[in-house]
Amino acid sequence: MSVTNATHRSAGTPAASQTATRRGDPADASRGGALVVSGVSVKYQSQGDEQPVLAVDDVSLEAAPGEFVAIVGPSGCGKSTLLKAVAGLLPTSSGSVSFGGETQARLGFVFQSDALLPWKTAAENVEIAIKMSFRQVSKGRLSKAKLQEKAIELLEQFGLGESTHKYPAQLSGGMRKRVALARAVAYEPSAFLMDEPFSALDAQTRIRVGNFFLRMLEDLGQTVLFVTHDIEEAVAMADRVIVLSKGPGRVIETINVTIPRPRDYHDTRFHPLFKDLQQRVWDSLGYSQGATSGDGE
Numbered sequence: 400m401s402v403t404n405a406t407h408r409s410a411g412t413p414a415a416s417q418t419a420t421r422r423g424d425p426a427d428a429s430r431g432g433a434l435v436v437s438g439v440s441v442k443y444q445s446q447g448d449e450q451p452v453l454a455v456d457d458v459s460l461e462a463a464p465g466e467f468v469a470i471v472g473p474s475g476c477g478k479s480t481l482l483k484a485v486a487g488l489l490p491t492s493s494g495s496v497s498f499g500g501e502t503q504a505r506l507g508f509v510f511q512s513d514a515l516l517p518w519k520t521a522a523e524n525v526e527i528a529i530k531m532s533f534r535q536v537s538k539g540r541l542s543k544a545k546l547q548e549k550a551i552e553l554l555e556q557f558g559l560g561e562s563t564h565k566y567p568a569q570l571s572g573g574m575r576k577r578v579a580l581a582r583a584v585a586y587e588p589s590a591f592l593m594d595e596p597f598s599a600l601d602a603q604t605r606i607r608v609g610n611f612f613l614r615m616l617e618d619l620g621q622t623v624l625f626v627t628h629d630i631e632e633a634v635a636m637a638d639r640v641i642v643l644s645k646g647p648g649r650v651i652e653t654i655n656v657t658i659p660r661p662r663d664y665h666d667t668r669f670h671p672l673f674k675d676l677q678q679r680v681w682d683s684l685g686y687s688q689g690a691t692s693g694d695g696e
């Protein structure tokens with residue numbers, strides 16, 4: 400998880416959260432408008448470089464409310480940079496980002512670093528998010544007991560029922576990532592911005608968390624922008640896969656994933672359309688059928 404600036408209200412920061420009071424309420428589905436990224440370029444000015452380095456080049460994309468858009472591309476092509484720019488964590492050198500026509504939105508971040516508060520337990524990290532969301536959405540307060548109950552309930556969904564009282568330093572990397580995911584979910588954002596959110600998880604936990612996340616999206620209809628190296632994961636989860644070129648990243652193709660929902664994080668890989676769609680993404684990345692080597696996705 401990362402820090403944010405003031406432009407886009409975030410979850411996933413230490414201050415992020417969302418309450419369970421809204422979970423499961425169909426009236427809340429698809430809240431927020433389309434996420435529109437228009438002509439965004441991002442440059443880095445590093446010490447020693449005379450000229451700024453272009454990392455993202457004129458990227459435009461849209462995610463309709465409730466749409467799951469995955470972004471794939473070779474290592475170093477600018478995926479994380481693009482996501483951070485969308486989150487408002489990095490300035491853009493050109494272009495614009497809006498959510499339903501506004502520059503502010505309730506965002507749930509899950510970035511590569513988990514950024515948990517080290518002096519708070521797993522449950523307390525999630526409680527902060529619940530508290531913040533409850534204040535923003537319901538303009539009210541929850542009792543400490545209720546907050547705890549909700550945080551523990553959510554952590555149990557992520558297989559952390561035994562670790563709610565532990566501090567981040569006492570958790571494995573995968574466990575910390577799950578707390579970070581629970582915290583982002585607890586914020587009940589209108590859009591999730593996720594950078595390799597499942598990469599630190601073992602195979603079984605990945606399936607469990609992936610399915611929990613997919614079911615939650617079916618219930619609540621949040622928009623998702625999801626960066627992954629894992630082409631199978633992108634096709635299994637997304638409505639559209641956007642393929643970026645090698646850096647500076649540009650959109651080279653958008654592939655519609657026509658596999659019907661509801662989907663299962665794992666079993667969707669056996670759907671008759673899956674292999675073909677997966678191959679289309681590989682083709683777009685420049686890998687021909689049967690290719691077995693390469694240094695990036």
Ligand SMILES: Nc1ncnc2c1ncn2[C@@H]1O[C@H](COP(=O)(O)OP(=O)(O)OP(=O)(O)O)[C@@H](O)[C@H]1O
Binds near residue numbers: 454475481
């Ligand atoms: N803080 C920074 N300062 C200077 N250059 C940076 C910085 N962060 C990233 N870059 C450069 O920007 C380019 C894009 O990096 P980015 O991390 O966005 O790529 P990525 O596609 O997410 O990579 P990966 O898939 O390996 O995580 C790379 O060339 C990288 O070296």
